Amino acid sequence: MNSFEAGFHPRLGFRRAIGRAFTVLCAAFGLAAVACLSVLLWRIFSAGLPYVSGAFLTHFPSDRAPELSGIRSSLWGTLWLILLTTLFSIPLGVGAALYLEEYAPRTRTMRMIQLNIANLAGVPSIVYGMLGLALFVRGMQLGRSVWAGALTLSLLVLPVIIIAAREAITAVPDSIRQASFGLGATRWQTLWHHVLPAALPGIMTGVILALSRAIGEAAPLIVLGIPIFLQSVPRGPGDEFTAMPLQIYHWTEQPADIYRSLAAGGIVVLLGILFSMNAAAVAIRTWHQKHK
Amino acid sequence: MVNTLTTPRPFVPPPHASSGDHPAQDAAGRHAEAAPRDPVIRTENLTIRYGSYEAVKNISVAIATRRVTAIIGPSGCGKSTLLRAMNRMNDFVRGMKVSGRIYYHGQDIYDPSCDAVALRRKVGMVFQKPNPFPKSIFKNVAWGPTINGYRGNLAELVEESLRHAALWDEVKDKLHQSALALSGGQQQRLCIARAIALQPEVLLMDEPCSALDPIATQRIEDLIDQLKQDYTVVLVTHNMQQAARVSDRTAFLYMGELVEVDATNTIFTTPHNPRTQDYITGRFG
Numbered sequence: 001m002n003s004f005e006a007g008f009h010p011r012l013g014f015r016r017a018i019g020r021a022f023t024v025l026c027a028a029f030g031l032a033a034v035a036c037l038s039v040l041l042w043r044i045f046s047a048g049l050p051y052v053s054g055a056f057l058t059h060f061p062s063d064r065a066p067e068l069s070g071i072r073s074s075l076w077g078t079l080w081l082i083l084l085t086t087l088f089s090i091p092l093g094v095g096a097a098l099y100l101e102e103y104a105p106r107t108r109t110m111r112m113i114q115l116n117i118a119n120l121a122g123v124p125s126i127v128y129g130m131l132g133l134a135l136f137v138r139g140m141q142l143g144r145s146v147w148a149g150a151l152t153l154s155l156l157v158l159p160v161i162i163i164a165a166r167e168a169i170t171a172v173p174d175s176i177r178q179a180s181f182g183l184g185a186t187r188w189q190t191l192w193h194h195v196l197p198a199a200l201p202g203i204m205t206g207v208i209l210a211l212s213r214a215i216g217e218a219a220p221l222i223v224l225g226i227p228i229f230l231q232s233v234p235r236g237p238g239d240e241f242t243a244m245p246l247q248i249y250h251w252t253e254q255p256a257d258i259y260r261s262l263a264a265g266g267i268v269v270l271l272g273i274l275f276s277m278n279a280a281a282v283a284i285r286t287w288h289q290k291h292k
Numbered sequence: 293m294v295n296t297l298t299t300p301r302p303f304v305p306p307p308h309a310s311s312g313d314h315p316a317q318d319a320a321g322r323h324a325e326a327a328p329r330d331p332v333i334r335t336e337n338l339t340i341r342y343g344s345y346e347a348v349k350n351i352s353v354a355i356a357t358r359r360v361t362a363i364i365g366p367s368g369c370g371k372s373t374l375l376r377a378m379n380r381m382n383d384f385v386r387g388m389k390v391s392g393r394i395y396y397h398g399q400d401i402y403d404p405s406c407d408a409v410a411l412r413r414k415v416g417m418v419f420q421k422p423n424p425f426p427k428s429i430f431k432n433v434a435w436g437p438t439i440n441g442y443r444g445n446l447a448e449l450v451e452e453s454l455r456h457a458a459l460w461d462e463v464k465d466k467l468h469q470s471a472l473a474l475s476g477g478q479q480q481r482l483c484i485a486r487a488i489a490l491q492p493e494v495l496l497m498d499e500p501c502s503a504l505d506p507i508a509t510q511r512i513e514d515l516i517d518q519l520k521q522d523y524t525v526v527l528v529t530h531n532m533q534q535a536a537r538v539s540d541r542t543a544f545l546y547m548g549e550l551v552e553v554d555a556t557n558t559i560f561t562t563p564h565n566p567r568t569q570d571y572i573t574g575r576f577g
Contacts, residue, residue, distance in 0.1 A: 178384075183413070198426065
């Protein structure tokens with residue numbers, strides 16, 4: 001040890017050992033999560049996949065002939081729900097995020113609003129069901145229609161979309177905005193041509209996560225009074241409907257073994273829809289990056 | 293205001309280009325040079341505060357037409373703040389308050405009747421760090437004219453702007469590739485091309501070379517030298533040699549105050565204020 005080293009105790013071996021231990025710990029946690037998910041998926045797919053067929057998708061559920069049961073009514077109900085919830089929640093959520101990030105004055109009121117939006121993201125979904133029942137089903141006289149379901153789910157996912165979109169908008173470097181304003185652009189042109197496109201991947205991720213949560217929700221729909229067993233397909237947003245989580249819930253409540261397999265089949269289809277939505281998001285992102 | 297900007301500007305040499313040297317000081321001293329005739333931009337008792345902090349203190353300075361005016365001074369002296377006030381890029385800074393006046397061709401730009409969006413097309417800006425849009429080279433240049441309703445031939449305008457910015461030969465074969473693939477120096481010249489595509493009258497440059505290597509810096513400096521034939525350039529720089537090399541007039545700011553403004557030659561050889569002398573000889577800053 002020369003004179004420059006006096007006073008230092010590097011303990012390099014110890015520091016590296018801690019580093020290695022931390023790596024192992026993180027890898028173990030990661031593997032545990034992946035293992036749980038794999039077991040879950042394997043069990044559901046092995047039980048449900050044999051039941052997923054053309055007939056399963058096109059038959060109505062039946063309590064008299066469960067082996068011929070299908071998810072026709074709930075599949076269409078869920079597709080309608082996704083469509084309308086997407087249409088309501090994306091413009092509202094992204095618009096609110098844009099307002100909060102780019103237009104709103106930084107006042108105490110605005111900070112309170114932002115804090116409350118964050119809190120709303122943590123409110124149990126059943127509370128949204130009660131709100132939807134009072135506001136949409138009874139207040140606006142929408143009944144148990146797709147309108148009422150989609151509006152309720154939109155409220156449910158709105159805080160998540162707003163938060164994700166705000167994060168994405170904040171992450172757009174200010175130098176881009178400055179460049180745009182410096183060229184004589186208005187705020188609207190700056191947002192539309194530069195900020196939103198740059199924030200789009202982040203917004204998409206948030207939207208997909210939020211919508212994935214929405215299509216898996218059963219609790220708020222039950223509070224709305226949406227039937228868990230229905231032998232008709234909604235012809236428009238004003239019709240009554242049921243949704244896949246409700247159908248699956250209904251099947252899991254039945255005593256016979258066949259229903260458990262039907263429920264597993266329903267979950268497989270629900271997962272399929274989820275993966276397709278994710279794939280669509282990835283595709284849009286890729287397309288967007290190519291067409292800059 | 294004469295509207296020369298809808299048609300391409302004819303190539304007219306600046307009025308004093310032939311005289312080369314600046315007029316000698318008169319008996320009253322440097323003030324002959326401190327007040328150029330017919331300035332494009334003129335500030336009058338300009339004070340800019342961020343909250344309670346005064347970044348710019350009571351500055352009155354005139355920017356000569358088709359000259360390069362350098363603003364020098366140590367970090368935090370208010371030179372960027374002063375520059376950004378000239379096309380109201382300061383508007384986006386929360387808590388900023390402007391008092392005093394800035395005139396662009398006699399119009400007070402902080403008057404409510406002045407449209408900052410319209411102003412920024414005439415008074416363009418080049419930033420410290422090259423900030424091209426994450427789009428193609430062509431779109432970077434074409435976007436400004438497009439949103440401002442340009443009705444001429446866009447492709448010609450893009451080519452001409454890129455030629456003016458001495459970038460055309462390097463990018464003419466890859467106009468539709470991403471601007472982010474260019475080197476830092478090329479990106480900065482693209483930003484200059486983007487700014488001059490709007491046919492502005494003034495170019496504000498905020499330390500345009502501070503992120504560039506010496507060779508790229510040299511090219512930008514050559515470019516600035518050419519640009520002053522058509523444009524009025526205001527250049528904020530940390531680099532005193534750069535100010536000495538490219539500017540016609542230099543303003544020295546210290547702690548938010550304008551210490552001295554004069555012909556660059558005078559500032560660097562016979563400054564009147566001892567603080568200027570100390571700064572340019574490297575005794576502080």
